[in-house]
Amino acid sequence: MPELPEVETVRRTLEKLVIGKTVERVSVLLKRIVQLPDDTEAFALLLQGETIRSVERRGKFLRFMFDQYTMVSHLRMEGRYGVYGADENMEPHTHVIFHFTDGTELRYKDVRQFGTMHIFPLNQDLSELPLKKLGLEPLDDSFTLEAFRDKLGKRATKIKPLLLNQEYIVGIGNIYVDESLFLAGIHPEREANTLSKQEQAKLYEAIVATLNEAVAAGGSSVKSYVNGQGEIGMFQHQLKMYGRKAEPCLTCGHAIEKTVVAGRGTHYCPKCQPLKRPKAKRSGS
Template sequence: MPELPEVETVTRTLNIIAAGKTIQSVKVSLPRIIQKPSEPEVFAAALTGHTIEKVERRGKFIRFVLDGLVMVSHLRMEGRYGLFAADDPVEKHTHVRFRFTDGTELRYKDVRQFGTMHLFESGEEFRQPPLVKLGLEPLEDEFTLEALRSRLASRTSKIKPLLLNQEYIVGLGNIYVDEALHSAGIHPETTADRLKPEQWRKLHLSIRATLERAVEAGGSSIKSYVNGQGDPGSFQHQLLVYGRKNEPCPSCGDPIIKTVVGGRGTHYCGACQPLPKARRSAASAPLR
């Protein structure tokens, strides 16, 4: 699933290829993509004649800001947007087509068919699902050390699942949580209430730094991710632990361990990220 850096990259690309264009018509080929309103024909009619003013990101969601309306899109596993000439052949698994008055089309393709679109009147999108309960934006000024600690420091849950919870911090997924925890020297099974002040400081810095580097690199193309212009990201070449099971840790040379934490495959270095003694007996066994 695309995480914050990938969605941010797609959002920036959409601002280049789609902002300023006026929608002439909308064709929906897979009705379940459209979550609000429930009738695809109402969705299509509502958007007709409106201009995309800008495209923004909220967590892992894309906000198409139009004149009076906002469309909220989630790419889920493999959703992607691309700009085409209206008479270009339509690729398989293209489920929504936004035809513009200039003769181009923004097409939404989704092989796995898990993506969603919601349409709201401007401002209403923040008071209803799916955006209403989203947490801190880790690349915004609101993401301070104090804000991070106030949300998580008293919790007895393991730190990795907490960081994956979008109600606390948005945009973080499996890749970037593993990378940030490694940079901060924190074992993924450490409970939040056992983190020391210096660990919180390092974690705060590593989350922001990891995401900033990933955005600069255009995200990570682990499987099929590309931006709206068809270009892959390159941050996968900078990953220190994720996907590197049994390879030497870049920091100390010990082999990277893969285990399961909170139901998610998890990569870490046992030497650089030691588990506090009180938790060691309960640690998950590494995957062989």
């Protein structure tokens, strides 16, 4: 599934390709992609004559800002956007086509068919599902150390599933949680409320640094991800932990181990990320 760096890369690419284009008509070839309105003809009619003014992102969701409406798009597992000439051959698994007045088309392709699209009155999407319950944006100015510490609070849950929870912090995803925890030297099964203030600060800095580096590299093409121009990301060549089971740790040389935490494959170095257990309190005499 594309995570924050991949979705941000798609956003930046699409911004160069579709800003200022006006929709002449919309073809919906697979109804299940369109969630709101649930009538595909109504969906197409709302966007007819609308111009794309900007492309924004909230977590792993793309937000297409039109004159009067916001279209929220979730790529899920393998959703892709691409801009084509109207005379170019249609690729298999193309499910939604936005035909522009200039003769080009924005096509949405999704092999797994898990992607979704919702239309809301302009900016109303932020107060409605699926966006209203999303947590802190880790690349936003509002993501401060104090805000991060507040989200961690005194929660006794393991740190990895907490970081994966989109209601706390959005968009990090499995790859970048493993990378961030390694950079901070924190075991993925540490309980959040056992982290010292120094460890919280190291983890905060690791998250910001990892995501910024991933965005700069165009994301990670671990499976099938490409941006809006069909280009793969390059951050997979910089991964220090994820997907490197049994390979030597780049810091200490110890073999990287893989386990399952909260149902997700998890990579860590047992030497660089020791699992520290809280000391038992002595009983009173």
